[in-house]
Amino acid sequence: MTAVDAPSGRPASIETPRPGDPRLAGLSLNQWTTRNWGVAEAVEGCLRAGIPAIGLWRQQVAEYGLTQSAKLVRDASLRVSSLCRGGSLTALDSSLDDNRRAIDEAAALGTDCLVMVAGGLPEGSRDLAGARSRVEDAVQELEPYARGAEVRLALEPLHPMYCADRAVLSTLRQTLDLASHWPVESVGVVVDTFHVWWDPEVLAQIARAGARIASFQVCDLLNPLPADLLLGRGMMGDGVIDFRPLREAVDATGYTGDIEVEIFNADVWAADGHEVISTLARRYITEVL
Amino acid sequence: MTAVDAPSGRPASIETPRPGDPRLAGLSLNQWTTRNWGVAEAVEGCLRAGIPAIGLWRQQVAEYGLTQSAKLVRDASLRVSSLCRGGSLTALDSSLDDNRRAIDEAAALGTDCLVMVAGGLPEGSRDLAGARSRVEDAVQELEPYARGAEVRLALEPLHPMYCADRAVLSTLRQTLDLASHWPVESVGVVVDTFHVWWDPEVLAQIARAGARIASFQVCDLLNPLPADLLLGRGMMGDGVIDFRPLREAVDATGYTGDIEVEIFNADVWAADGHEVISTLARRYITEVL
Numbered sequence: 001m002t003a004v005d006a007p008s009g010r011p012a013s014i015e016t017p018r019p020g021d022p023r024l025a026g027l028s029l030n031q032w033t034t035r036n037w038g039v040a041e042a043v044e045g046c047l048r049a050g051i052p053a054i055g056l057w058r059q060q061v062a063e064y065g066l067t068q069s070a071k072l073v074r075d076a077s078l079r080v081s082s083l084c085r086g087g088s089l090t091a092l093d094s095s096l097d098d099n100r101r102a103i104d105e106a107a108a109l110g111t112d113c114l115v116m117v118a119g120g121l122p123e124g125s126r127d128l129a130g131a132r133s134r135v136e137d138a139v140q141e142l143e144p145y146a147r148g149a150e151v152r153l154a155l156e157p158l159h160p161m162y163c164a165d166r167a168v169l170s171t172l173r174q175t176l177d178l179a180s181h182w183p184v185e186s187v188g189v190v191v192d193t194f195h196v197w198w199d200p201e202v203l204a205q206i207a208r209a210g211a212r213i214a215s216f217q218v219c220d221l222l223n224p225l226p227a228d229l230l231l232g233r234g235m236m237g238d239g240v241i242d243f244r245p246l247r248e249a250v251d252a253t254g255y256t257g258d259i260e261v262e263i264f265n266a267d268v269w270a271a272d273g274h275e276v277i278s279t280l281a282r283r284y285i286t287e288v289l
Numbered sequence: 290m291t292a293v294d295a296p297s298g299r300p301a302s303i304e305t306p307r308p309g310d311p312r313l314a315g316l317s318l319n320q321w322t323t324r325n326w327g328v329a330e331a332v333e334g335c336l337r338a339g340i341p342a343i344g345l346w347r348q349q350v351a352e353y354g355l356t357q358s359a360k361l362v363r364d365a366s367l368r369v370s371s372l373c374r375g376g377s378l379t380a381l382d383s384s385l386d387d388n389r390r391a392i393d394e395a396a397a398l399g400t401d402c403l404v405m406v407a408g409g410l411p412e413g414s415r416d417l418a419g420a421r422s423r424v425e426d427a428v429q430e431l432e433p434y435a436r437g438a439e440v441r442l443a444l445e446p447l448h449p450m451y452c453a454d455r456a457v458l459s460t461l462r463q464t465l466d467l468a469s470h471w472p473v474e475s476v477g478v479v480v481d482t483f484h485v486w487w488d489p490e491v492l493a494q495i496a497r498a499g500a501r502i503a504s505f506q507v508c509d510l511l512n513p514l515p516a517d518l519l520l521g522r523g524m525m526g527d528g529v530i531d532f533r534p535l536r537e538a539v540d541a542t543g544y545t546g547d548i549e550v551e552i553f554n555a556d557v558w559a560a561d562g563h564e565v566i567s568t569l570a571r572r573y574i575t576e577v578l
Contacts, residue, residue: 121512126531132489161450163487164512164529174489198452200421200463223410223453227516240453242415 014286016278019050023285028053028081030217030262031060033280034273039064041273043076049277053079053258055215056109058102070109080111081258082154082215089138090119090131090168099142107149113214113257114146115154115190120165131168136178139187147186154214155179156190159198161229172196172205179212188214191250192262194221194233197241206249216250218243218288219263226266233264235279236287243288259288303575305567308339312574317342317370319506319551320349322569323562328353330562332365338566342368342547344504345398347391359398369400370547371443371504378427379408379420379457388431396438402503402546403435404443404479409454420457425467428476436475443503444468445479448487450518461485461494468501477503480539481551483510483522486530495538505539507532507577508552515555522553524568525576532577548577 017024029051031042039060046054054073061069061083073080086102099116106114118135121128139153146153157175158167169175172189179187189212196202206213220239225232236243247259261280268276306313318340320331328349335343343362350358350372362369375391388405395403407424410417428442435442446464447456458464461478468476478501485491495502509528514521525532536548550569557565 121529126529128486128529128531159449160487161448161514161518164510170487170489177489197417198449198459200459200466221453225450225518229450229514229518240410240415240417242417 014282017050017281017285019048021050023289024050024281025052026258027051027281027284028055028079028258028260029277029280030055030082030084030260031057032084033261033263033268034276035264035269037273039069039072043072043078045273045277046078047076048274049281051277051281052077053081053260055082055084055217055260055262056080056111057084058105061105061109066105066108074110079258080109081260082113082115083109083111085115085117086142086153087115087117087167088119089116089135090122092122092134096138096141099138100145103142103146103149103151106151112150112152113154113188114151115156115215117156117158118167118169120163120168128163128168135168136181139178139182143182143186147183152186152188152214154188154190156192156215157195159195171199172202172209176205176209176212184211188212190215190217191246192217192219193241193243193246194219197221197246203245203249206246206253210253213250213253213255214257215260216247216255216257217260217262218247218284219261222265228266231264231266233262235263235265235268236261236283247288259284303571306339306570306574308337310339312578313339313570314341315547316340316570316573317344317368317547317549318566318569319344319371319373319549320346321373322550322552322557323565324553324558326562328358328361332361332367334562334566335367336365337563338570340566340570341366342370342549344371344373344506344549344551345369345400346373347394350394350398355394355397363399368547369398370549371402371404372398372400374404374406375431375442376406376456377408378405378424379411381411381423385427385430388427389434392431392435392438392440395440401439401441402443402477403440404445404504406445406447407456407458409452409457417452417457424457425470428467428471432471432475436472441475441477441503443477443479445481445504446484448484460488461491461498465494465498465501473500477501479504479506480535481506481508482530482532482535483508486510486535492534492538495535495542499542502539502542502544503546504549505536505544505546506549506551507536507573508550511554517555520553520555522551524552524554524557525550525572536577548573
């Protein structure tokens with residue numbers, strides 16, 4: 001798999017940190033990284049590795065059951081750093097009911113962070129400005145509900161290569177411009193290294209984001225990108241991203257949330273989940289901290 | 290091929306315009322669109338279709354001969370809207386000699402526009418800021434030579450999906466910030482719809498660019514993108530880009546140069562060149578003008 005250690009020219013590998021290692025204190029496993037695991041296996045994986053937080057996905061939560069998932073993470077004393085995901089706000093007939101359900105689920109799971117992926121252009125449409133305008137309208141509709149539930153809508157700018165098909169929010173600047181219409185308590189932003197690393201103004205926009213940062217996600221960008229662009233995410237150290245300047249910029253805003261590792265990668269998914277978590281914990285220390 | 294007419298939901302096709310049609314007055318064939326043709330075939334194709342300008346590529350010019358190519362386009366009364374390309378300025382040991390040769394070639398061909406593709410991260414490097422800094426240093430080195438030859442270095446921001454492997458210039462804002470260090474006569478920018486369409490501030494940055502626009506290139510972005518990202522460019526009307534607002538914004542700057550159609554697409558390359566040019570001329574009228 002791509003997650004073998006010691007990429008060429010990089011610092012040598014370290015021992016896998018043990019549970020209780022203070023360097024793991026701010027680390028979260030986004031469960032899509034171990035996509036083939038259900039909630040129970042992912043929670044068990046976090047406990048074995050000493051990872052104190054988890055980012056949950058709605059599909060897996062639904063499979064295991066919402067109440068059961070909430071109880072499981074609570075009993076395990078795991079923080080839920082985020083729930084993925086709400087969004088799809090650009091459709092011409094977009095219903096907001098599913099987003100209200102997602103807000104309720106986030107609250108039930110004990111997280112205040114609902115990751116929102118805006119959605120791309122509707123089928124056959126070329127009206128990018130219109131799609132962006134519908135995102136604003138939808139957030140306007142959802143914000144009071146989120147505020148009432150004490151859940152933040154965490155708007156995520158996605159890499160511009162996904163603008164047509166996944167998210168018309170493309171830069172941190174644009175996403176912060178949008179978020180600025182609402183209180184920082186109810187509308188935040190996600191900083192995901194994969195999506196923003198290329199941006200010439202990323203450090204300035206992270207500084208500007210300040211308390212708007214609802215989630216900080218890390219994963220690498222592979223070069224070359226694979227045929228399925230969605231799977232171009234790699235284990236930290238396997239790609240082109242220099243994580244420390246980004247992590248330091250996020251730290252400098254006063255962000256105290258967890259750092260979530262979210263990797264969509266066919267090789268990572270094919271590997272043993274416990275091995276993936278071990279690699280992830282080591283790489284987090286050598287590449288990100 | 291993808292270049293069949295009347296994409297669904299779009300305006301019906303029109304008759305292929307004849308040579309002398311005033312609507313073709315500002316159209317240029319970038320010869321990479323008819324990649325399998327040499328300079329002679331591309332010039333002949335332009336003449337047959339009544340396209341008054343051509344964007345040349347150095348490889349094809351070298352094959353046909355520089356002096357011969359210059360004579361051919363001059364005798365045909367074709368404008369040379371640009372020469373592709375100089376660049377590769379990010380390498381740690383980047384030699385500038387080849388760029389000086391490219392400047393000389395542009396001058397010999399009678400164009401003042403040399404398209405510059407910055408280059409990506411050097412192999413194994415994650416130092417994006419360093420690579421961007423080397424681009425600035427290289428332009429600083431090359432600018433006097435370009436000015437002396439009355440050739441503009443036309444810096445082209447490429448879509449951020451190419452940041453790692455092709456061009457660390459990723460947005461029009463960034464490229465204009467860089468270009469602003471030099472006179473508008475010697476350092477310009479390229480606006481290519483494929484690369485900038487997603488940018489939330491593209492219209493404002495085109496307005497800001499003003500007389501810096503050295504080249505305006507159009508082609509569509511396909512959705513989904515093909516496995517080879519470089520070939521994700523489509524005939525206007527086959528993808529997601531709404532060209533008119535972009536073309537109108539460029540017009541509003543007072544740009545009087547040609548509009549170059551540059552398509553990298555395996556199906557277009559496999560088709561008959563004259564057919565491609567016919568489709569291109571029709572689509573230019575229905576989608577861009």
